[in-house]
Amino acid sequence: MASSWQKQNQELKDARYELLAMTADRRGNLTTSWLDPAGGNHVFSNLKVSDGRFPSLAAALPEIAWDEREIHDLFGWIPMGHPDLRPLIRTPRWRQDFFPMMSPGQAATWLDVEPDLPARKVEGEGVTIMKVGPTHAGIIESGHFVFSLIGENILHLDAHLFQNHRGAEALLEEKPLQQVAPLVTRVCAADTVSNQANWALAVEQLAGFKQSPQLVHQRIILLEAERVLSHLNDLAQIPAGVGFQVAHQRALAMKELWQSSLKTLFGHRFLFDTVRPGWASSAPSDALLADLSELRSLWIPWRQLVSGHHGFIDRMQGVGATSLNQVMRLGAQGVAARAAGKEFDARQLLPWYSELFRGPLIQSSGDVQGRFRVRLDELEASLQMIEQAALELSRTNLQEQRFIPPVTLSGRVVTFTESPHGMNVHDVALEDGRVVRYHMRSATYRNWPLLAQAVAGNTVADFPLINKSFELCYSCTDR
Amino acid sequence: MAKSIKTLQIRHVDAGSCNGCEQELTALTSRDYDMQRYGLDIVASPRHADALLVTGPVTDTMALPLEKVWGAIAAPKVRIAFGDCAIGCGVFQQSYTSHGGLIDSDLEIPGCPPEPGPALAALRDWMGSHSRGKSAYLELGPVEIN
Ligand code: SF4
Numbered sequence: 001m002a003s004s005w006q007k008q009n010q011e012l013k014d015a016r017y018e019l020l021a022m023t024a025d026r027r028g029n030l031t032t033s034w035l036d037p038a039g040g041n042h043v044f045s046n047l048k049v050s051d052g053r054f055p056s057l058a059a060a061l062p063e064i065a066w067d068e069r070e071i072h073d074l075f076g077w078i079p080m081g082h083p084d085l086r087p088l089i090r091t092p093r094w095r096q097d098f099f100p101m102m103s104p105g106q107a108a109t110w111l112d113v114e115p116d117l118p119a120r121k122v123e124g125e126g127v128t129i130m131k132v133g134p135t136h137a138g139i140i141e142s143g144h145f146v147f148s149l150i151g152e153n154i155l156h157l158d159a160h161l162f163q164n165h166r167g168a169e170a171l172l173e174e175k176p177l178q179q180v181a182p183l184v185t186r187v188c189a190a191d192t193v194s195n196q197a198n199w200a201l202a203v204e205q206l207a208g209f210k211q212s213p214q215l216v217h218q219r220i221i222l223l224e225a226e227r228v229l230s231h232l233n234d235l236a237q238i239p240a241g242v243g244f245q246v247a248h249q250r251a252l253a254m255k256e257l258w259q260s261s262l263k264t265l266f267g268h269r270f271l272f273d274t275v276r277p278g279w280a281s282s283a284p285s286d287a288l289l290a291d292l293s294e295l296r297s298l299w300i301p302w303r304q305l306v307s308g309h310h311g312f313i314d315r316m317q318g319v320g321a322t323s324l325n326q327v328m329r330l331g332a333q334g335v336a337a338r339a340a341g342k343e344f345d346a347r348q349l350l351p352w353y354s355e356l357f358r359g360p361l362i363q364s365s366g367d368v369q370g371r372f373r374v375r376l377d378e379l380e381a382s383l384q385m386i387e388q389a390a391l392e393l394s395r396t397n398l399q400e401q402r403f404i405p406p407v408t409l410s411g412r413v414v415t416f417t418e419s420p421h422g423m424n425v426h427d428v429a430l431e432d433g434r435v436v437r438y439h440m441r442s443a444t445y446r447n448w449p450l451l452a453q454a455v456a457g458n459t460v461a462d463f464p465l466i467n468k469s470f471e472l473c474y475s476c477t478d479r
Numbered sequence: 480m481a482k483s484i485k486t487l488q489i490r491h492v493d494a495g496s497c498n499g500c501e502q503e504l505t506a507l508t509s510r511d512y513d514m515q516r517y518g519l520d521i522v523a524s525p526r527h528a529d530a531l532l533v534t535g536p537v538t539d540t541m542a543l544p545l546e547k548v549w550g551a552i553a554a555p556k557v558r559i560a561f562g563d564c565a566i567g568c569g570v571f572q573q574s575y576t577s578h579g580g581l582i583d584s585d586l587e588i589p590g591c592p593p594e595p596g597p598a599l600a601a602l603r604d605w606m607g608s609h610s611r612g613k614s615a616y617l618e619l620g621p622v623e624i625n
Contacts, residue, residue, distance in 0.1 A: 139508075168571070183570045186571075186591070189497045233502065
């Protein structure tokens with residue numbers, strides 16, 4: 001059994017399938033779901049945990065290493081042969097016998113010890129250790145980084161995340177359908193529409209609901225509006241990383257403009273609660289188009305400013321470089337992967353995007369500049385898609401589609417969308433109109449290990465710049 | 480003397496936020512809201528701060544670091560809960576990692592996330608209606624150096 005599980009998954013990886021998710025449930029069922037990058041078909045591989053153990057896939061498939069550590073922490077199943085089974089989410093403050101996913105609803109009792117876990121460091125002459133976090137000097141999400149340095153250069157980065165772990169998946173269990181969206185919305189502010197859409201798609205697919213072209217266009221507008229917002233934020237942070245304040249402040253001003261548009265048009269500055277099963281928030285097309293052109297009038301000179309500033313470009317080139325090989329090996333996703341030449345964007349596999357999406361935008365350098373440029377191009381493509389979808393909507397008469405999901409809805413489905421950070425996956429199982437298992441796998445989860453590799457060999461002073469060019473959210477990784 | 484606080488230097492700690500509250504806090508420092516002009520700023524060290532501002536439901540992993548930061552701020556000092564999660568009415572309240580928000584806060588700024596305009600107004604209102612307490616240094620009296 002063991003070998004066939006390993007063999008099957010290895011074959012899928014070798015055939016360049018994309019890993020959607022590895023999901024465990026309380027009854028000991030393990031499922032890996034893979035996506036065929038050619039046709040979008042899902043392939044599932046299943047295994048039953050026996051004796052609390054299962055054969056690890058991590059040695060052959062490094063992108064699964066974190067998933068298996070997570071399963072170990074939350075369920076207690078042991079991945080046999082895992083190369084690095086340190087706790088990922090678990091902290092020394094949890095009781096040894098506390099496995100939160102085994103008995104949801106159970107309150108934790110915390111032991112009176114420090115939450116920190118032992119770090120992996122480099123030892124030797126001249127090596128110094130620098131610890132940063134979990135609290136930071138600016139307004140940043142919490143994360144704990146242990147750098148091994150030689151002089152100014154980073155030898156190794158051990159990132160200890162999951163300070164923001166809120167146990168969202170356990171909270172979702174047993175929830176009736178109508179209580180899911182508010183929570184899914186708030187897992188991550190940067191990828192909220194993508195998360196909301198995944199939930200909506202899951203319910204619609206299980207209920208056999210067919211989205212009208214209008215609903216599809218409304219959703220594409222929201223998903224792309226979120227990408228514009230998130231890319232503006234990230235594009236603002238990269239110049240900040242090298243002290244290019246003019247570009248930073250002007251990008252923040254564009255972001256503010258866009259957020260106030262979103263508030264007026266859709267009711268929320270981050271688009272919280274704008275997508276539900278069978279529904280999406282919509283705005284009058286002419287108002288949307290007017291706001292779009294106002295944003296463009298700031299965007300065009302800003303793009304010229306950052307593209308023509310040689311000092312800025314010099315500071316980005318060759319910094320935090322990753323190779324396509326590393327990207328493929330670690331199963332990296334999104335902007336970070338496309339910046340190194342991986343031609344993959346989940347939108348290409350979503351049939352409802354087919355009219356508007358023109359294909360992945362890639363670079364080859366894999367460095368800070370590559371990631372910066374992918375975002376520049378993607379933002380412009382998103383503005384175009386919003387425009388086209390808005391024009392499309394203005395030509396049709398809006399008809400509300402009525403959809404009330406059956407109260408006894410049951411089944412299991414894996415849905416995905418391309419969030420601003422990459423392919424975002426939800427694995428949803430329902431029974432009689434209640435959630436029995438909800439697993440969320442954000443793109444950034446796969447990209448953190450790549451970031452650790454990208455910083456090695458760079459000076460420690462460049463870490464903020466490299467980190468900002470990846471702009472991996474913590475909250476949807478930690479959940 | 481009229482009650483008011485002229486400046487408030489803030490140290491921010493994320494204790495399990497979804498990053499929405501952080502982004503709105505960042506907006507307060509941008510040129511559109513420019514909170515520095517009202518004597519408000521985010522500072523890099525608790526040693527420079529008068530206030531601790533917390534976002535998120537206070538996850539267990541952040542509970543101790545949070546209190547350490549609080550301990551490193553010199554009195555007089557205040558605790559600010561920013562957003563519904565930190566106030567204790569967010570969606571992650573019941574989670575197995577949640578301490579249920581910030582306890583003993585002096586100022587609560589509601590919203591999910593609080594919008595920058597109202598948040599700035601709340602901070603300024605609070606500053607306008609409070610005076611600084613006695614500093615720990617004054618309470619200690621003169622220090623003998625030998
Ligand atoms: S209050 Fe809302 S925006 Fe703030 S951290 Fe909580 S869920 Fe996120």
